[in-house]
Amino acid sequence: PILVLAAGIYGSFYFAGFYGVAIAAAGMMATTAMQLSIDAFGPIADNAGGIAEMSGLPPEVRDRTDNLDAVGNTTAATGKGFAIASAALTSLALFAAFVGVAGINAIDIYKADVLAGLFVGGMIPFIFSSLCISAVGRAAMDMVNEVRRQFREIPGIMEYKATPEYDKCVAISTEASIREMMLPGAIALIVPIIIGFSFGAEVLGGLLAGVTVSGVLMGMFQSNAGGAWDNAKKSFEKGVEINGEMFYKKSEPHKASVTGDTVGDPFKDTSGPSMNILIKLMSIVSLIIAPHLSAGTSHIDGKMEVIRDIKTISVDSIGNTTVDTITNKIDSIN
Template sequence: MTAVPYLALIASVLALLLAYYFAKVVLRADQGTELMREIGAAIREGAMAFLRREYRWVSVFVAAMFVLLLIVPIADDFAPRLAASFAYLMGAVLSSVAGFIGMRIATAANTRTANAAREGAAKALPLAFKGGAVMGFSVAGLALLGISINYLLWVKWLGVDQAFQVVAAFGLGASSIALFARIGGGIYTKAADVGGDLVGKVEAGIPEDDPRNPATIADAVGDNVGDVAGMGADLFESYAGSIVAPVVLASLLVPVFLEGDSLAGSFGDAEGLLMYPILIGALGMIASIIGALFVRGREGRSLPGQLHTGQYVAMALTVVFAIVGTLVLFSGSPTFVTEDTTYELSAPIFLAFTIIVGLLGGWAIGFTSEYFTSEHFRPVKGIAQQSETGPATVTIEGIAQGKLSTLPAVVLVVAMIGLSYLFGGMAFGEAGNEIGLYGVALAAIGMLAVTGVIVAVDAYGPIADNAGGIAEMAELPPEVRGVTDSLDSLGNTTAAVAKGFAVGSAAVTALALFKSFSLTAGEKVLLDINDTAVTIGLFLGAMTPFIFAALTMSSVGRAAQAMIVEVRRQFAEIPGLREGEPGVKPDSRRCVDISTQAALREMLLPGGLAVVLPLVIGFIDVNALGGFLAGAVVTGFLIAIYMANSGGAWDNAKKYIEAGAHGGKGTDAHAAAVVGDTIGDPFKDTSGPAMNILIKVMTIVSLVFVPAFL
């Protein structure tokens, strides 16, 4: 049993080695023509420059939180506060490192993917996937590495007081980076995308990614800072939180004592419950590594089938590994003593069932996202049909389909919570008892057990998108752009699927963290709807995701306005630019600078609110904070699903028309679809994806600081 954290360390190192191998494969590939190299270098330079500036800004926030954890009385003694501060710092640093590595390789893979597309999709797809897999396995490997080290250091080796609160601080560090990375990257990418599309496509009548458009390079940079670094930080935080939540919950449901004079913890049979989430993380990592090796380009096979092969192999292996690992870890029917009850883990197989429920639930939520965002299904075709009558009907239908998409997502999450709660209790022979909440927390791990592959498939999308832009700017033959467009269209759908995984796990993880918050607060928190403080908190919490969405969307609007003004100015003041005269080039650096400054400036207020609001409410009234979290989790989940799916549907409706439907490019229908896509940009890439981080940041801040509130 004590070998589990070491197994997790080995699995994380293997993941990092695979990321290193894939990085070498990508870097060995041919970058193509001199012009392609030049364009790729400009994108890489802009992306890495933004990431460095963003990290400098965020480091100030991280330093402030480090000090806050030291001075706020989250523990009676200084030692656990110091440990929590360092655990927080480790979470922030590892998340930043994963983003930096993933960004570096993604910006190298885009040019090489564009060049490989000259030989066909069978060459380009596996290269783009490997570029994304570097981010995927860096994220998952570093997250599991950090959790394993924190568990060994604070719980096993040093045995600090309130050790599991300290482990939770690691998740808080990851959440801090994720929140700012998602908001900042989302504002950056959509400012460039919206500004470039409205002036370029609609006003100037030039194609997407045309080298004449000054915003084209900024848009390509944005794909990386938003959909690679931002998304990677998002799923780093989601993955870490999904493991931390059941570990902390188990420590509160089954009290853990330190025995004797030694600092080393003595847990008895309870150690199995603490180790189990880490074991599933390790086994899922091994399954993901094997699955990733199955993604190979083959002529004649469908692109989605080839890309999803690795994910399906990883999921199948995770099911097998989870069953075997559960039976081995809990052989002998161990017993667990709480303050009121002694539980016997008489049927451990049901714990494996909670993992399977989470895994299948995550896949099902991802499938519903694919249904509502893929051009192969009715919702997107319906939005494209509405383009015949103008942008107003396109907008109405996109909003309607996004809101409708919350129905299957909620049904699936409710079913997943109910089944995992039932199975969690049945494992202990106590169906319906509070111990069943442990099973709910485990379901979140099941959803993200194959994070390495999920992120790889998601990060593939912006690499393919950039490859298409480079093909256009480098004036490669139309058939090459046709290959990259097919890869890009698939990438939009895979991004929606990954967002489904992330937001679904956010709801379940937040529920587990919320229960941990309630257990830590004890009798001080009674979530009675008749309590005026709880009712006030519910309203404030339900309001917060709406305010957060409004702030981030307004930020995109302001930044895009500045971009539009700049693009119009360059078309008006640079002779021959719009006409594409030889030797006339736009000032792309100016557009990159506009997006960078806007993103860094605009991310501070919404990001700060996520931390400040629960702290302020918690110090005023802990019951109000409980209501606040409940309201925020429910509305935040719904808004995240609605915005992500509406945005993805608008985007693919535009691409469906560009592929030839309803008259194709240059028609009134196409112009209407471009407007819909523009509205959807901040929906799917800024406000929507950041929502799941918002609800987890507020929940984990409340959990870590609840001793101070009391």
Template sequence: MDSLIYLAPIAGIIALLFAYYKANKIGKVDVGTERMKEISSYIQEGAMAFLSREYKTLIVFVAILFVVLGFGIDWNTAFCFLVGATFSALAGFFGMRVATKANVRTANAAKESGMNKALDVAFSGGAVMGMSVVGLGLLGVGALYLIFKDAAVVTGFGLGASSIALFGRVGGGIYTKAADVGADLVGKVEAGIPEDDPRNPAVIADNVGDNVGDVAGMGADLFESYVGSIISAITLGFIAFEFNGAVYPLLLAATGIIASIIGTFFVKGKEGADPHKALKMGTYVSAIVTVVVAFFLSQYLLGTLKPFIAIVSGLVVGTIIGQLTEYYTSGEFKPVKTIADKSETGSATNIIGGLAVGMLSTALPILMIAIGILVAFYAGGGAANVGEGLYGIALAAVGMLSTAGMTVAVDAYGPIADNAGGIAEMCELPGGVRDITDKLDAVGNTTAAIGKGFAIGSAALTALALFASYTQAVELDKIDLTQPTVIVGLLVGGMLPFLFSAITMEAVGKAAFSMIEEVRRQFKTIPGIMEGKAKPEYKKCVDISTAAALKEMMVPGLLAVLAPLATGILLGTEALGGLLAGALVSGVLMAIMMANAGGAWDNAKKYIEEGHHGGKGSEAHKAAVVGDTVGDPFKDTSGPSINILIKLMTIVALVFAPLFLQMGGLLLKLF
């Protein structure tokens, strides 16, 4: 039975080999004209330069936390933390490098061969990111568990993954939205030029931002959810079913990798067909294969189908949340059309409508998550066996993320298609090319919204599973709400997502202000720029976004680490439990509201641009652009970053649990 564990790192290696195969296949696709090469080189150089500078900045943080873990906990945990941080960075690097190669090749494939080939190239680029995420994640967790045979030590790997993920998500979100807001407000609203117009100085920074925010950022988000869910399931599984309980989530994740690889071969488009159907087919095939194998694994390893039911509940909840997200953010449905209607009367009513949709959109996903938790808990063991019940919740998170290879691939496909459209516009390719890339991009907007919903749902279940692991680690049977320290923890925890969002929103505002000033300056001072006779200074806009992102990402990242440490040391383990509970409740609600409001504003603008309510240039369009600009940091900076905030704080609590048991509640001991 021990030999089964080796299947986990082996599956991780298979995923990385498949990612290499896909990357090599993309490299053989023709890039296109010299102008296409030039534009794509600007995007690739900007993206890789940002990633390089970001990782160099984070080396100091990683080194300090490595030493703290070594002396404060133990050096094995510190080593796992270092491996987790490195693997998370590598996943972002691999995915970004290939995504910035795939974008121009997608545009050229659309020009030379049509929809089917363009879809294949864009999706293959996303698949590299997806397989890198699950490959490095399972290889790391599986190998480290084989080495140390201790889930408590392996939690260090999750801490490393979460730390890099938060900085990557916040930094990438600030970068992309500073560029996007500057490009939209000055280019579209003030100058009246189209999106992705090469005359706009911020257009390259905007396209770079799609990669650093939506490829590397989303990949890092789901990487740490994936890793965190497996680690919590190993921890709780050993308590519930001993060794076999720890092996089960590893084998389930290995199955998900193979299922995702199989699913990629079902993503095949046809000329004139809806590419969304092809992407859904791959997702459904992956899920079905995983469910079938999970059924037999549950019976074989654990002798009961209760864990299997918990896994299915996670998959079902994830799917439903994705569909609900699509309903609230797609231009095909009533919520977005209502926002577009309200744009007729100006920016204020557009923004009121978007906020209302965002708030309304929290109800059903929260109910679905609640139902999923209850099903997983009572299927696992319920009140009669709390340990198995908590294990069921952890397995629900693993089930939701078991096909993360396919989920990330479909999500990362979106920004590649978006970049392809931008390159087609800047290189003045034939109209038919832009029609194809626009269709791919429209599907990408939907998959991105679904991906954000999926990330939020998985964050809630993963954080809850990690919280359950924390309560076991500190031997906390209950949290007493009559204790003032617990109430303090709840209130501070509930406040943290708001403070975190305020800091990140303000960071986008500052960076966007600098970007707007620079774009205005170039329009005014560079003769011939509006006539297309002079080349904008793209590099200056890229530098503004990069500098702002690196400067502003540090405070939110440190907040997520220091808040649970300070609470646990000063007020004790029960108060820290209150902090984590408060952050989980307000954080999930904030994340759903911000992601869906932002997505709805974005697609309301696109709906108007399709010709409704007067189309481009109308008063309704101008109002919708303002709403979209407000929604940009909602959906791409603050909202997605909250997912990682709640998980990072929980895993910090779990990793430092021995320290809190030894010296927690220092402040209380003074009285």
């Protein structure tokens, strides 16, 4: 996928420059409807499996929904790959706009400060990802404790004689999703501002390059790895042969796959898809502050020179014509 993305970037730039890159990004964004339908397939099948299990339907119903959910994980990973690739093309177009507005002729990675910004940018997706995964773990433990409390304090839940307090579980997830995302969101918004005003536009350009490359790789890896871990857990429903021995649900390898899926779910549903948001958000913030970093060198703040040529034509008595050109130079027109 990375080679295909690199070929698309190079080909579009070769034929039409950064305008071609922008058109390529628009072309990939044109598949948004298909991506949404692909992403929706997995959660629908997963919810159907949960409803079948809670309703006490026959085991074969659950087997069929698990097969559909496995397909949904694969299609979702494919759709997320398209989304991340389109984010990479979009961020490249935004990066070109940032360079133009900030008035940067070139971003020289031979400079120590630019190289440092490149490394810091490559680090940010890892920090962002770790914060997202940790937030999912904390919210999940809060919900587990709430469910245990309800089992302990509300008798008859498992016998369908009492109604669980569903609203409290929903409140835990929604409140945690807002509260825990404050720090990752602040990182995406504040870091470009601090780097830009502290070290200049060229270092900020190096930061954006590092974020884009690292974020695209992280997003694709996490989306694919998360789906693979989830499918590995589901494969034990029918049995998995390991070293000539079949293992099924509730076996030791199955327990290990469940542990792996506790990492895979945040990978494919939280951290991986958030990479394209991080890439585009930091590029947009950098583009917004670019005029304030240009110091009068950009094509917006710079001054234009207007050259006006006035030609006079004269004809002598013999019939020869003479063209005289008077050049007027008008400076400092904003």
